[in-house]
Amino acid sequence: MIADLLIGLTRFLVGGHPRWRGCLPEARQRIYFANHSSHLDTIILWAALPKPLRRTTHPVAARDYWGASALRRFVAVKILNAVLIDRSGVDDPLAPLRAALDQGHSLILFPEGTRQAAPLPAPFKSGLYNLARAYPEAELVPVYLTNLARAYPKGAILPAPLTCIVNFGAAISHADGCKDEFLANARAAVCALAEG
Amino acid sequence: MNATMLTLFGGVFALLLLASGVGFILARRVTSDAGRATVANLNARIKAWWLMVGLFCVAFLVGKTVTILLFALASFYCLREFLSITPTRPEDHRAVAAAFYLFIPLQYWLIATNWQGLFAILIPVWAFLLLPVLAVLKGETQDFLPRTAPIQWALMLTVYCISHAPALLLLQIPGYEGRNFLLLFFLITVVQLSDVLQYVFGKLFGRHPVAPRVSPSKTWEGLIGGALSATAIGAGLWWITPFTPVQAAALALAIVLAGFCGGLVLSAVKRSLGAKDWGTMIEGHGGALDRMDSVSFAAPVFFHLTNYFFAVL
Numbered sequence: 001m002i003a004d005l006l007i008g009l010t011r012f013l014v015g016g017h018p019r020w021r022g023c024l025p026e027a028r029q030r031i032y033f034a035n036h037s038s039h040l041d042t043i044i045l046w047a048a049l050p051k052p053l054r055r056t057t058h059p060v061a062a063r064d065y066w067g068a069s070a071l072r073r074f075v076a077v078k079i080l081n082a083v084l085i086d087r088s089g090v091d092d093p094l095a096p097l098r099a100a101l102d103q104g105h106s107l108i109l110f111p112e113g114t115r116q117a118a119p120l121p122a123p124f125k126s127g128l129y130n131l132a133r134a135y136p137e138a139e140l141v142p143v144y145l146t147n148l149a150r151a152y153p154k155g156a157i158l159p160a161p162l163t164c165i166v167n168f169g170a171a172i173s174h175a176d177g178c179k180d181e182f183l184a185n186a187r188a189a190v191c192a193l194a195e196g
Numbered sequence: 197m198n199a200t201m202l203t204l205f206g207g208v209f210a211l212l213l214l215a216s217g218v219g220f221i222l223a224r225r226v227t228s229d230a231g232r233a234t235v236a237n238l239n240a241r242i243k244a245w246w247l248m249v250g251l252f253c254v255a256f257l258v259g260k261t262v263t264i265l266l267f268a269l270a271s272f273y274c275l276r277e278f279l280s281i282t283p284t285r286p287e288d289h290r291a292v293a294a295a296f297y298l299f300i301p302l303q304y305w306l307i308a309t310n311w312q313g314l315f316a317i318l319i320p321v322w323a324f325l326l327l328p329v330l331a332v333l334k335g336e337t338q339d340f341l342p343r344t345a346p347i348q349w350a351l352m353l354t355v356y357c358i359s360h361a362p363a364l365l366l367l368q369i370p371g372y373e374g375r376n377f378l379l380l381f382f383l384i385t386v387v388q389l390s391d392v393l394q395y396v397f398g399k400l401f402g403r404h405p406v407a408p409r410v411s412p413s414k415t416w417e418g419l420i421g422g423a424l425s426a427t428a429i430g431a432g433l434w435w436i437t438p439f440t441p442v443q444a445a446a447l448a449l450a451i452v453l454a455g456f457c458g459g460l461v462l463s464a465v466k467r468s469l470g471a472k473d474w475g476t477m478i479e480g481h482g483g484a485l486d487r488m489d490s491v492s493f494a495a496p497v498f499f500h501l502t503n504y505f506f507a508v509l
Binding site (some may be wrong): 015116147149150151152153154156158160161162163 | 276277279280284285286287288289290292296297339364475
């Protein structure tokens, strides 16, 4: 019920309706990767999925933000079904992600690693490449979130109620080619959704 | 007053029943694909009209506060549609947030508390000056004017202008005390029927577009047919207003022409922002602002004409 309330409030404020442009909401293992511009991204993208898919889809969230207080941790872990990762990079940061994928579950990943103010994403970090190599059966679905950088930029207290749309693109091919090439392709697939 | 109100809404619901009947028959008769699409859109519009009229009916019957809240909500959705497709930057967040969280509640609160003096200047003076200040504090000068001006435009049109409709409840017209709801009914009925009739005349007889690049669906035939019939309907409603039949006709014509200009101007704004519809909120119509564009121009014009010629301060 708290989840419905949170989703309802988010919908009223920033919309966040899905547009399935290159694929359909199917119950198969996927790694959704999206541009990252606000703390609402995690909620918006997760809420854009149909309810049955949410149960097996885990947003990847930074422990230093979402684990910082009991409330945030509750929202992230109990409601959004998130897996928290360490950005400090002491241990293997991808271990909790592998654990989720090993169960056959899906992930929501923001491969820039940090929030970006510009409309187009910054270069991607290598986590997506490593996961794509290790899980060739998982579909890699690019996602572009519109308007969130304007609705809730870094440092803002309240989100402004601008309508956001969650664009789901066609799955990209797996890591054939070198790491940099793969990451550039993945980023281009997200950028391509920014138009139209 | 409630008896009059029930009669009026009874009339509107009868009209909607008729429209639904016509839509039903058309849907069975139409054969071509293009015709089917037009009729499907027509029926979606009629269905949405039922909902909108129902909302207004409830708000009017419950009273002033709920009516003001309804218009505040309409302003909220219109402002959101406008700013969602406006290319502001993250640096404008404070100005955008102030427009939503400060000026919408404040403007409608001023109507609720009958503060007409501040109501008239809050957005043209205070918001006009404050919004660029909030933006400039972030220090980003690139595209400063092209970023700031549309926020001011959006707030003026979707909040200030639209709020003149419920502000009709503030006017003190001698001999008309306690009946101001009927003025609001007069405005909304004339402006929306004008839109509908322009659409109907345009579909039936439309040949010559008024401004093909701005709005290909607006034709001279639609404008003239819609304007004349909506003016006639306004004149026929003189008995619910403080006006004589001739005055009612003149004011209805002013509403109709202002509404037409509103539709045209906002269509140009929308196109310059690269969109065809303002949104997808109301099925068949597009966004909320596609429905309120004519109100945003007609409401202030009707408010000030009535205020100047009929009200006392």
